Amino acid sequence: QQQVKQSPQSLIVQKGGISIINCAYENTAFDYFPWYQQFPGKGPALLIAIRPDVSEKKEGRFTISFNKSAKQFSLHIMDSQPGDSATYFCAALSGGYNKLIFGAGTRLAVHP
């Protein structure tokens, strides 16, 4: 019940396309859903985050869509660029406590 399931494991997108990464969870106590971006040789860095009281949050080319009833959330990268090539992790936490539960990660490659 503490798991966050992420798909796909890897994704190849052409430059200018839309990248979509999906996550699902079971624990209804989760109340904060961040996405992290990790480049090779670097630690993960917070990209964007959402709370379940909103259905969508947009920051630049990055959008989180959240479906509370389905217990799913997704990351959309519009106009994908080669510089977006990285591994993306969804995560969740609950109970007012900063204990991140991570998905398995999606390796995104954006081809020119």
Added chain:
Amino acid sequence: ETGVTQTPRHLVMGMTNKKSLKCEQHLGHNAMYWYKQSAKKPLELMFVYNFKEQTENNSVPSRFSPECPNSSHLFLHLHTLQPEDSALYLCASSLALASGNTIYFGEGSWLTVV
């Protein structure tokens, strides 16, 4: 540069060695974390410290021993490790332990156990 510095960046150790990983944050944060990242599993939380007191030990084997002398420094002491402990060990910090405080990660220490 996230403000969380880890040393060494790479470490190779034998199964009978004792070594330590060091983490330092220059962000004035009060909560610090150790995470393990391996190819076969999602990022796993190992330990949590808040105001230098341990608040979480996520069933980590005793061959990993954390130490937090102050809110800015965190160590992970390693002793009699196994080859399956080879992984990237990530240190992180946040201003507070409460949900929603952004967690900042260091670049990690790559550990290889031979």
